[in-house]
Amino acid sequence: xxxxxxxxxFLIPFxxxxxxxxxxxxxxxxxxxxxxxxxxxxxxxMVSYSFGGDMLSMCxxxxxxxIVALMxxxxxxxxxxxxxxxxxxxxxxxxxxxLVLSFSTTNLFLFYLFFESSFIPTLFLIFGWGYQPxxxxxxxxxxxxxxxxxxxxxxxxxxVNSSSFSVFYFLIEVDCSIYLFISMIMAFLVKMPMIFxxxxxPSAHVEAPIAGSMILAxxxxxxxGYGLMRISNFVYEYLFMFNxxxxxxxxxxxxxxxxxxxxxxxIKSLIAYSSVAHMGLVICGIFSMNFWxxxxxxxxxxxxxxxxxxxxxxxxxxYERVSSRSFxxxxxxxxxxxSLSLFWFILSSNNMASPPSLNLLGEIMLINSIMSxxxxxxxxxxxxxxxxxxxxxYLYSYVQHGFVYSGLTKFNFNTLREYLLIFFHLLPLNxxxxxxxxxxxxx
Numbered sequence: 001x002x003x004x005x006x007x008x009x010f011l012i013p014f015x016x017x018x019x020x021x022x023x024x025x026x027x028x029x030x031x032x033x034x035x036x037x038x039x040x041x042x043x044x045x046m047v048s049y050s051f052g053g054d055m056l057s058m059c060x061x062x063x064x065x066x067i068v069a070l071m072x073x074x075x076x077x078x079x080x081x082x083x084x085x086x087x088x089x090x091x092x093x094x095x096x097x098x099l100v101l102s103f104s105t106t107n108l109f110l111f112y113l114f115f116e117s118s119f120i121p122t123l124f125l126i127f128g129w130g131y132q133p134x135x136x137x138x139x140x141x142x143x144x145x146x147x148x149x150x151x152x153x154x155x156x157x158x159x160v161n162s163s164s165f166s167v168f169y170f171l172i173e174v175d176c177s178i179y180l181f182i183s184m185i186m187a188f189l190v191k192m193p194m195i196f197x198x199x200x201x202p203s204a205h206v207e208a209p210i211a212g213s214m215i216l217a218x219x220x221x222x223x224x225g226y227g228l229m230r231i232s233n234f235v236y237e238y239l240f241m242f243n244x245x246x247x248x249x250x251x252x253x254x255x256x257x258x259x260x261x262x263x264x265x266x267i268k269s270l271i272a273y274s275s276v277a278h279m280g281l282v283i284c285g286i287f288s289m290n291f292w293x294x295x296x297x298x299x300x301x302x303x304x305x306x307x308x309x310x311x312x313x314x315x316x317x318x319y320e321r322v323s324s325r326s327f328x329x330x331x332x333x334x335x336x337x338x339s340l341s342l343f344w345f346i347l348s349s350n351n352m353a354s355p356p357s358l359n360l361l362g363e364i365m366l367i368n369s370i371m372s373x374x375x376x377x378x379x380x381x382x383x384x385x386x387x388x389x390x391x392x393x394y395l396y397s398y399v400q401h402g403f404v405y406s407g408l409t410k411f412n413f414n415t416l417r418e419y420l421l422i423f424f425h426l427l428p429l430n431x432x433x434x435x436x437x438x439x440x441x442x443x
Contacts, residue, residue, distance in 0.1 A: 001051040001104050004034060004061075015089035020072065020079050023089055027069035027096075030119055042442045048441065050106050050168075055442030056229060056287040056298060057103040060222055063305050066428065067218035068092055071211040071373030072312050073421045077320060078209075082167045087257040089128060092211065099219055103226065107159050108167040111230070115187075115223055116150060119143065122212065123218065129209040138207035141200040148195070149190040152183035160234075161372035172234040181238035183382040184231050186251050194246070195202055195253025205272035206325070207357040213268065217308035222301045225279070228286045229294065229429065238239060243287040247373065250280040250287075258377075258387025262394060265317045267325045270395055271308060274351060277388060278304045278359075288373040296365025297438040302439070303358030307350045310425030311395075314344055318399070321411055332404035336411050341400050343422045348396035356433045403413045404408045 007030055014023055032221055039045045044052035053061060071092060072423045079085040095118060102114035119142070125138045161167050164174045174180070190197045194284075205213050257277040264270045282300050285293035317340065318330050348359040363385070370377050 001053065002048045002102065003080070005051075005097070006103075008062040008093065008100060011093045012090065015093045016086050018079070018086040018089065020076070020085065020089070021208075023093075024069050024072050025194055027065055030127060031065040031069070033067070034058075035062060040438055040441060041126055042237055042269045047106075050110070052106055053104050055438075056226065059298060060103045060219070060226055061100050061440065063208060063222070063302055064096055064103070064219045065213055066241055067305065067309055068096045070111075070309065070313075070424055071214045073397060073417060073424075074214060074316060075181045075211045076417060077128075077207065083129065084310070084326060084372060088211075091121045091124050092127070092308065094216060095125075099223075100400060102223065103424030105253050106169055107360075108169060108172070108230070110159065111227070112150075112154060112157055115191075115227065115381070116146075118220065118223065119146060125212040125215070126204065126208045126238075129437035130181045130212070131209065134203070135207035138200075138203040145190055145193075145200040146187070148153050149187040153187040156180050156183035164234075165257045167330060170229055173195040176235050176238050178238065178242075181242070184235055188231075191227070192221055193224070193276060194282060194283055195256065195280060196221060196277050197211040198276045201276060202269050202272045204313075205275075206266060206268050206412065208427070210312060212271075213312040213316075214309045217272070218305040218313060221275060221279055223402050225286060225297055225301050226280050226285075229297070232286070232289065239287060239289055241288065243373075246287050247377075250386070251370070253277070254280040254384035255380050257385070258384050258391060265327050267318070267330065267395070267399065268312065269325075270391060271311045273316060273354065274388065274391065275304065275308050277384060278308075279368045281363065281370075281384075284292060284370050284373075284377075288369045290369050290372060291354055291363050291443055292372065293433070294443055295353065296362050296369055298442070299358055299436065301437050302432070303350075303362050305372060306429040307347060307359055309349045310343075310422055310429070313418075313421055313425065314340070314347060317414070322405075322408065327398050329405045330408070331402040332400070334400040335404055336408075337414060339419075340422075343419075344396055344400055346426060346430075347422070350390045350429060351395075352392040353385075353404070356419030356430050358432055358436075361433055363437055 038058050040055055046052050078088050081204045098114050098118040105111050123139050126135050160174050163217050164172050193201050260271050261273050285297040288420045348358055353363040355360040376407050
C-alpha cells in the first residue's frame with residue numbers, strides 16, 4: 001500500500017505544473033498497475049503500516065482512481081479557459097489521496113480522519129469552480145449536515161477505544177448500546193444519504209462543477225456504505241434489532257423520490273435525486289445483514305458510481321453548449337447531437353437497471369435480500385422499480401425529443417474527448433458483469 005501512496009504523492013508536483021493529459025495517463029496507468037498487483041481476496045493483503053486492502057476496499061479504491069481520471073477529462077474547459085488549472089488538478093489529487101487512505105486503512109479512527117478530510121477538497125471544488133453564487137449555501141449545507149452527524153461518530157470511536165482498547169476493525173469487541181449504535185451509523189447514513197437527511201445532496205450537485213458532481217455521485221456517497229459495512233462487525237446486535245426502522249425508511253424513500261423525480265425541471269437535480277433512490281436500496285441491503293444484501297450493495301455502489309457519473313457528464317456536455325440545465329430549454333437535442341443520443345439512451349437504460357449493466361446485477365441481489373427479510377416489501381420494491389423506469393424514460397425522451405427551443409442560435413459539435421469520456425463510463429459499467437464472480441468473493 002505504501003507504493004500506492006507514494007505513487008499518488010508524486011502526482012502533486014505534476015498537478016502544480018499543470019500537466020493535464022499526463023495526469024490522466026498517469027492515473028489510468030496506476031489503476032491498471034494496481035489492478036494486476038492486488039490479490040482480490042476476502043482478507044486484508046498488501047498490508048503495510050496498518051494500511052491494506054481487501055476485496056471491498058480495493059474495488060472502491062480502483063473506482064476512485066477511474067472516476068478521478070474521468071473528472072480531469074470532463075473538466076478540460078478549466079484548462080482551456082485558464083481557470084486556475086494547476087490548483088484544480090492539485091485539489092483533485094488531494095481528494096484522491098484522502099479517498100484511497102480512507103478506503104485502505106484498518107484503523108477506525110484513521111478512517112474517520114480521512115473520511116472527514118475528503119470534505120475539504122470537495123468544498124474547494126464547489127466554492128472555487130462552481131457555477132452560481134448559490135454554491136456558497138450549497139457548500140455550507142454539505143458541511144453542516146456532515147459535521148452535525150460526525151461529532152457523535154468521533155465520540156463513539158473514543159468510547160470504543162476506551163472500552164475495547166483497540167480501534168482495529170476486527171479486534172473491536174464492545175458492549176453496544178442504542179446511543180453508541182446511533183452515534184456510529186448516523187454520519188454514514190447522512191453521507192449516503194438516507195431519505196430525510198438528503199437535503200444537502202441536490203443543492204451540492206446542482207451548484208458543483210462537473211468534477212464535483214462526478215466525485216460526489218461516483219465515490220463520496222460510497223464512503224457511507226463502506227463505513228456501515230465496516231462498523232457492522234461490532235454493532236450487529238443492534239443492526240438486527242433496529243434494522244426495520246432504517247429499511248422501512250429507505251424503502252419509503254425510494255418510492256417517494258421516484259415520484260419526486262417525475263416533476264423536477266432541472267436535469268442535474270433529477271440525476272441527483274435518482275442517486276438517493278439507488279442509495280436507499282443499498283442501505284436496505286446492508287441493514288438486511290445477509291450475503292445477498294452485502295454483495296448486492298457493493299455491486300450497486302460500483303454500478304451507480306459509473307452510471308450516475310456518466311449521466312452528469314452528459315448533462316454537462318449540454319450545459320456547456322446551452323448554458324442551461326432546464327428541461328424546457330434542453331429538448332429536441334437529437335437533431336443537434338444524434339450520435340450522443342445513443343449514449344443518453346444507454347446510460348438512461350442502465351440507470352433503470354437494464355442488462356448487461358452492473359446496476360441490474362446489484363438490483364437483483366438487493367431485491368433478493370430485501371424480499372428474504374420481509375416478503376411484504378415487494379409493494380415498495382415494485383413501485384420504486386417502476387418509477388425508476390418512468391423517470392429514466394422521462395429524462396431521455398424529454399431531452400432528446402420534442403420541439404427545439406427557439407432561443408438556440410449556435411451549437412458546437414461534439415469532440416472526441418467527450419465521446420471517450422462517456423465511453424469510459426460505459427465500458428466498465430457493462431463489461432464488469434462478465435467477471436461478477438469476483439465481486440462476491442469478499443464475504
